[in-house]
Amino acid sequence: MFRLTNQVSQNPLFTAFDIEKNKLNHVNGRLMVLNKAKSQILFRFDHPVNLIEDKGLALLVITDNPHDPSSFRKYILKGAVQIRPGNYFNILALSQTSQVLLLPQQKDHPQQIKLDFIFASNMDFEGQVHYFMPLSMTYEFIRENESLVNPFPNFWHLLILDHGQITLKHNQMNLSLNDSQYVFLPPNQDYNLLGVSKQSSYILLPFTSKIDYHFDSGKILTLNQVNKDLIQEIIDLLALSALDYLQKAKVFALFQLVFINLISNKNERQILNNTTKMKEKSDNKAFELMDTYIKQNLDKNIQVADLANLFKLSRSTLQQLFNTYVNMTPKQYINHLRLSESKRLIRESTLSLSEIALQLGFGSIQYFSRAFSHEFGMSPSAYAKQKFQ
Numbered sequence: 001m002f003r004l005t006n007q008v009s010q011n012p013l014f015t016a017f018d019i020e021k022n023k024l025n026h027v028n029g030r031l032m033v034l035n036k037a038k039s040q041i042l043f044r045f046d047h048p049v050n051l052i053e054d055k056g057l058a059l060l061v062i063t064d065n066p067h068d069p070s071s072f073r074k075y076i077l078k079g080a081v082q083i084r085p086g087n088y089f090n091i092l093a094l095s096q097t098s099q100v101l102l103l104p105q106q107k108d109h110p111q112q113i114k115l116d117f118i119f120a121s122n123m124d125f126e127g128q129v130h131y132f133m134p135l136s137m138t139y140e141f142i143r144e145n146e147s148l149v150n151p152f153p154n155f156w157h158l159l160i161l162d163h164g165q166i167t168l169k170h171n172q173m174n175l176s177l178n179d180s181q182y183v184f185l186p187p188n189q190d191y192n193l194l195g196v197s198k199q200s201s202y203i204l205l206p207f208t209s210k211i212d213y214h215f216d217s218g219k220i221l222t223l224n225q226v227n228k229d230l231i232q233e234i235i236d237l238l239a240l241s242a243l244d245y246l247q248k249a250k251v252f253a254l255f256q257l258v259f260i261n262l263i264s265n266k267n268e269r270q271i272l273n274n275t276t277k278m279k280e281k282s283d284n285k286a287f288e289l290m291d292t293y294i295k296q297n298l299d300k301n302i303q304v305a306d307l308a309n310l311f312k313l314s315r316s317t318l319q320q321l322f323n324t325y326v327n328m329t330p331k332q333y334i335n336h337l338r339l340s341e342s343k344r345l346i347r348e349s350t351l352s353l354s355e356i357a358l359q360l361g362f363g364s365i366q367y368f369s370r371a372f373s374h375e376f377g378m379s380p381s382a383y384a385k386q387k388f389q
Contacts, residue, residue: 004078005060013062013073013089014081019052030102034058034093038120042066042088043110049103051091052080056098056154057135059121062089066113074121076135088113092121094135135206139235142166142195142202149192155206157185158262159193160223160231164200166193175220177202180228182262186217203231207259221262230258286311287325294334298341301361304330338362339375346384353380 006016031054042063051060058077065071066088077100083089091100104110135155139162142148159168161177168175168183170191177183185191193202223231234254237247290307307330308315322330338360345356357368372380 003075005075005081006078008075012084013064013087014060014083016079016081019080030104032091032100032102034091034098034100037093038118039090039092040115040118042090042113042115044088044113045083045085045104045108045110047085047105047108049083049105049108049110050080050101051077051083052101052103053077054099054101057094058098058100059092059094060089061092061119061121062087064088066115069117069119072119090119094121135208139201139203142193142200144195144198146195147192149190153188153190155187155208158203158205158207158259159183159185160203160205162201162203162231162235164195164197164202166200166202167196168193170218173218175218177220180223181220182223183220184217203235205255224261227258227261230254230261234258283321283324286313287321290321294337298338299359299361301363302334335371336375339372342368342372342380343376343383346380353384356380 005014008014008016034056039061042061060075060077060081062073062075062083063071064087076094077091091102140148142164159177160182161179163179165179166177168177168191170185170189175183176196234251237251237254290311293307293310294302304315304318307313308318313321318330322328322333326333328336342356342360345351345359346353349356351359353368354365357363357365360368362368362371369380372378372383376383
């Protein structure tokens with residue numbers, strides 16, 4: 001992970017500045033197309049030299065002692081910087097397309113030295129495979145009503161709210177994030193953050209992915225305790241003034257673990273979601289079969305135990321299915337269908353009320369009459385009289 005040049009306020013190696021406020025002479029400018037992610041070469045100018053971000057991501061590697069690898073500092077070039085005279089630097093590619101404008105003073109030509117070791121733009125460690133490459137990490141505070149625009153629009157971002165509340169304006173939507181919530185933001189889309197609480201702290205992590213994976217972009221999710229602890233450990237390490245090789249390796253490994261955990265969580269949610277959908281589909285099919293069976297056998301004295309045995313379901317599962325689909329118990333639903341059918345037979349057949357009660361399995365005319373009156377608010381005989389009015 002690297003800091004941005006415009007985040008460094010005091011630095012003996014370079015000074016970040018606002019391009020708009022400085023009218024620069026581009027006559028001596030040279031557009032550098034970067035295609036290397038590692039090098040052994042460093043440049044040194046006798047006078048201040050300006051570097052301006054042009055396209056993609058570029059990494060400024062700079063030092064005041066080229067023979068001491070521990071003195072090397074790496075920053076993502078953001079905006080413009082002026083390299084102080086006498087310092088050694090090079091610019092490496094962090095993205096496939098990367099361009100930087102180099103503006104030396106007139107007739108100032110660089111000295112060039114070749115090192116006996118290689119420095120690289122990424123955090124490659126021999127034998128280590130990286131699937132997700134964090135480009136930078138910022139742990140920032142945002143005040144109420146303060147806003148921040150996406151600094152790296154061409155890359156994926158992981159935004160984690162550590163504390164407070166912020167509003168994310170993304171794709172014409174306002175998304176609210178609270179403590180320990182996170183969201184993946186896709187590349188090539190504009191967004192900005194707006195502070196809601198008095199002061200909020202967040203982590204913004206632009207990254208590249210070497211695998212074709214569909215992140216839950218734009219979806220607000222919550223960190224589990226494992227990932228909270230990992231993020232805190234990363235924050236503690238990055239708070240150190242300088243990281244040694246092993247500490248950098250640990251930060252890198254921790255980020256890989258965080259990403260893998262987040263993806264695993266998504267896969268678990270997807271499996272759970274797919275399982276739920278499969279169960280819903282199975283439940284729906286089971287109820288449809290039972291519903292058809294009941295309607296075709298209203299003349300039989302169907303009991304709940306009969307349905308359980310026929311469809312290989314427990315009584316509790318039966319109760320749950322009927323409650324879900326018709327908001328009734330199985331017995332209530334069977335009686336409801338019988339009584340609805342009795343209304344049809346009263347209207348359309350020549351059967352007597354006693355014959356209808358017997359055909360639909362009510363057992364007696366008295367039981368049929370009580371059930372009909374309870375369901376429809378009138379007796380079967382009163383309903384039958386309406387047919388002739």
